[in-house]
Amino acid sequence: MEIIESLEILVPGPLTTVQDLGRYGFGRYGVPPSGALDSFSLRVANLLVGNPETEAGIEITLMGLKVRFLTDLVVALCGGDLQPHLNDKPFDMWRSQIVRKGDTLSLKAPRTGCRAYLAVGGGINLAPVLASKSTNLASMFGGHEGRALRKGDLLFSAAPEQHFQSAGKIFTPHGRPSYTGNWILRVLFGPQDQDFPEESKRLFLDSPFTVSTQSDRTGIRLSGPALQRKKDLVDSIISEGIVPGAIQVPGDALPIILLVETITGGYRKIATVISADLPLLGQTKPGDQLRFHAVSMEEALSALSRQEQMISNVQKC
Amino acid sequence: MLYEPPVFHIMGDRALLVELGDQITPSINEKVRELLLKMDRRPLEGVVELVPSYRSLMVIYDSLRTGLDRLREEILDLHQATDPSLVPEPKTLSVPVIYGGEFGPDLEWVAEFHKISPEEVIRLHTGTTYRVYMIGFTPGYPYLGELPEALATPRRETPRTAVPQGSVAIAQRQTGIYPVQSPGGWHILGWTPIKLFDANQWPPTPLEMGDLVKFFPIKREEIDYWRSLKA
Numbered sequence: 001m002e003i004i005e006s007l008e009i010l011v012p013g014p015l016t017t018v019q020d021l022g023r024y025g026f027g028r029y030g031v032p033p034s035g036a037l038d039s040f041s042l043r044v045a046n047l048l049v050g051n052p053e054t055e056a057g058i059e060i061t062l063m064g065l066k067v068r069f070l071t072d073l074v075v076a077l078c079g080g081d082l083q084p085h086l087n088d089k090p091f092d093m094w095r096s097q098i099v100r101k102g103d104t105l106s107l108k109a110p111r112t113g114c115r116a117y118l119a120v121g122g123g124i125n126l127a128p129v130l131a132s133k134s135t136n137l138a139s140m141f142g143g144h145e146g147r148a149l150r151k152g153d154l155l156f157s158a159a160p161e162q163h164f165q166s167a168g169k170i171f172t173p174h175g176r177p178s179y180t181g182n183w184i185l186r187v188l189f190g191p192q193d194q195d196f197p198e199e200s201k202r203l204f205l206d207s208p209f210t211v212s213t214q215s216d217r218t219g220i221r222l223s224g225p226a227l228q229r230k231k232d233l234v235d236s237i238i239s240e241g242i243v244p245g246a247i248q249v250p251g252d253a254l255p256i257i258l259l260v261e262t263i264t265g266g267y268r269k270i271a272t273v274i275s276a277d278l279p280l281l282g283q284t285k286p287g288d289q290l291r292f293h294a295v296s297m298e299e300a301l302s303a304l305s306r307q308e309q310m311i312s313n314v315q316k317c
Numbered sequence: 318m319l320y321e322p323p324v325f326h327i328m329g330d331r332a333l334l335v336e337l338g339d340q341i342t343p344s345i346n347e348k349v350r351e352l353l354l355k356m357d358r359r360p361l362e363g364v365v366e367l368v369p370s371y372r373s374l375m376v377i378y379d380s381l382r383t384g385l386d387r388l389r390e391e392i393l394d395l396h397q398a399t400d401p402s403l404v405p406e407p408k409t410l411s412v413p414v415i416y417g418g419e420f421g422p423d424l425e426w427v428a429e430f431h432k433i434s435p436e437e438v439i440r441l442h443t444g445t446t447y448r449v450y451m452i453g454f455t456p457g458y459p460y461l462g463e464l465p466e467a468l469a470t471p472r473r474e475t476p477r478t479a480v481p482q483g484s485v486a487i488a489q490r491q492t493g494i495y496p497v498q499s500p501g502g503w504h505i506l507g508w509t510p511i512k513l514f515d516a517n518q519w520p521p522t523p524l525e526m527g528d529l530v531k532f533f534p535i536k537r538e539e540i541d542y543w544r545s546l547k548a
Contacts, residue, residue: 024377027368028353029514029522030452129516139456139497141516191326191334238341239453239460241368241375243332263368264453272329275380300330301380308381 003125005070006157009149010104013064018124018143018155020056022260023132027241032263034134034142037217037282038115040177040307041079045119047314048076048096050166055123056133058149060116062285066106067118069099070154074121074163077105078171080113080179080283094171096121098164113179113283121163125156137217138261175310177280181288185277186295186303187247192237192268196249200227204270205292209255213286218261219248220284226253227270239266245273245281247292257281276303319345323352323396325389331380335392336373341462345372346450347404350527354403355395361388369526370451371460409446409529412494412509413543414485416442416534420508427470427487427504439534441465442506447492449528457496457514457522461530464490476502483508485532496522507534510544 009016019042022035036042036059043053058065063082069075076096077084084091085106086099093116099105107116126133126144135143144153193201209224227249229235235251242248246258246269257273258265259281273281274295284290295303324336335352338345353369356376363383368375378388416439417424428435447461454460464487472488477500480486484495486503495501496514514522524530535543 024366026456026521027366027375027377028452028526029520030454030456030458031516031521032456033366130521136456136516138499139514139516146516188327188329191328238371238373239451240334240370240373241332241453243328243375243377245329264370264451269328272327272332275330297327297330297385304330304380 001159003156003158004160005154006073006120006122006160007155008068008070009065009151009153010068011064011066011106012149012151013060013062013107015061016065016149017059017135017137018056018126018149019059019134020132021054023130023134023136023142026130027263030263031130032136033244033260034132034136035260036117037259038079038117038279040279040311041115042117042119043311044094044171044314045076045078045117047311048078048094048166048169048171049074049119049121050163051119051121051123053311055119056126057117057119057124060107060118062114063107063109066104069101069103069105071101071160073099073157073160074167075099075105076119077116079116081111082113082116083108083111084116094176096167096169098167110285112181114285115282120157120160121166122157122160125158136261169314171314175313177283179283183280183284183288183290184293185280185290186274186300187271187292188274188297188300189271189294190269191272193270195229195233195268196227196270197230200229201270203227204255205294208289208291211284211286211288211290215284215286217259219259220257220281222255222257222290224254227255228253229268236266237268239264242269243272245275245278247271247273274300274303276300276307319348322393327385328375331378333376333378333385333388333392334373335376338372341371341450343448346448347527349374351404352392352396353526355398355400356392358403359395361391363388370453407527407529408525409531410523412485412511412530412532413535413539414507414509414532415537415540416507420537421485421506423486423504424506427468427506430470431467433467438468438506441468442487442492443532443534447530449524449526449530451526452522452524455495455497455499456516457524458493459513459524459530461492462490464492466490470504472502473504476500480505481508483510485509510540
């Protein structure tokens with residue numbers, strides 16, 4: 001299969017990285033999953049252009065990215081509306097389209113959400129490192145040379161012309177999440193909810209929290225009411241494994257929703273965001289308001305099944 | 318205290334935390350290692366990740382392929398099956414360290430804190446064989462224990478924003494090695510030329526949980542020699 005130059009980064013924006021669905025199986029070596037924060041949008045974008053959903057795409061944070069296409073391609077952009085433009089015209093999201101050699105795609109600023117995902121028919125041709133193309137920024141491996149994309153970087157794709165027949169697919173509007181900036185995240189209590197008094201659990205469910213500016217791919221820091229632990233407990237616990245979505249409460253009692261760049265932690269987790277709502281975490285930005293809503297395991301699993309059903313519909317459209 | 322049977326906690330709808338005890342002890346940590354090795358040998362349907370730590374094993378699973386009740390039952394079965402032959406002897410890794418000076422900016426402070434000489438700090442730090450209780454924080458970062466009581470030191474009040482790669486540091490009853498430059502609140506006693514994480518090698522780190530580590534002092538003239546060797 002012919003590998004050809006497909007994209008050139010003209011302006012990288014604040015943080016643009018190559019991500020796939022993450023790196024699993026190496027947690028015992030301290031390796032976190034990394035991967036697309038909003039995996040839903042990346043999967044849909046890949047399926048729209050005729051890629052396997054596990055293919056890598058480009059995660060664009062907030063604004064500023066400008067890329068030039070170096071050959072005719074099928075592309076799809078999903079996720080937050082960062083006001084994409086092809087050349088000077090607004091560019092439709094959630095659908096696959098043919099772009100021409102020399103066209104430029106630029107993202108201005110977020111209208112809704114925080115991150116957009118660009119998938120290219122034929123994928124991003126990079127050697128997987130520890131079984132994934134995702135970029136681990138802290139340890140500088142995976143993705144494109146283990147770092148964020150820069151001006152002048154060239155990316156390659158495999159036989160993009162074989163994907164032309166996928167152009168024109170549209171992801172059903174009622175399947176697209178709405179990114180309001182006023183989020184309700186469904187959670188399951190645990191694993192250490194028993195270490196918090198009823199008052200803290202009530203505050204956790206009844207209060208709005210605000211996303212702090214000190215949030216990144218490692219975690220979303222929240223400001224809001226302090227969630228005190230039970231008296232007589234020290235501030236940390238014996239370190240243990242964590243999953244993305246676990247809501248950790250450190251010594252200052254302000255919760256942090258852990259994301260994909262960490263695999264162990266030494267603080268209590270009051271609750272964990274359900275899998276179906278994890279992709280939304282990637283669309284929160286500083287200043288947004290969050291509320292938590294407790295659900296049962298059955299509700300969590302049926303929400304996940306509905307979401308998977310929605311994604312599998314892409315292949316049929 | 319060892320938990321028998323293990324205690325299960327859910328972490329959301331796709332992870333199960335299996336606790337084997339409530340303390341940091343070699344015997345509880347060895348139970349975690351045994352369960353990890355059993356689950357390696359008999360992979361369970363739907364399990365996608367195993368993260369061992371001091372006293373628990375976190376099991377991440379695909380909830381579309383397996384369920385909580387089924388998994389709990391299968392893990393209990395594996396835990397109860399006894400097969401000592403599958404638990405290999407741990408490796409021992411000797412780690413060369415340049416102590417003090419620019420390589421170990423906190424050596425003097427730690428010595429003063431304990432009212433002993435820097436040489437005595439080095440003697441205590443190199444005089445113990447440490448167990449790798451877990452690897453975490455950053456890729457390849459080994460949590461090593463236990464540090465002699467005489468060296469137990471609270472964390473720095475202000476963490477450093479950038480601890481250099483290769484730094485050998487202590488905090489409380491633990492010692493560790495920074496595999497990549499990262500923020501850190503531990504006291505830096507020295508530096509090792511040995512590489513502890515390389516994503517392009519297999520395995521990516523020379524250490525696994527349960528392995529043993531011993532430090533020994535080297536001089537700065539020996540850096541190139543140790544760098545040329547593979548860990």
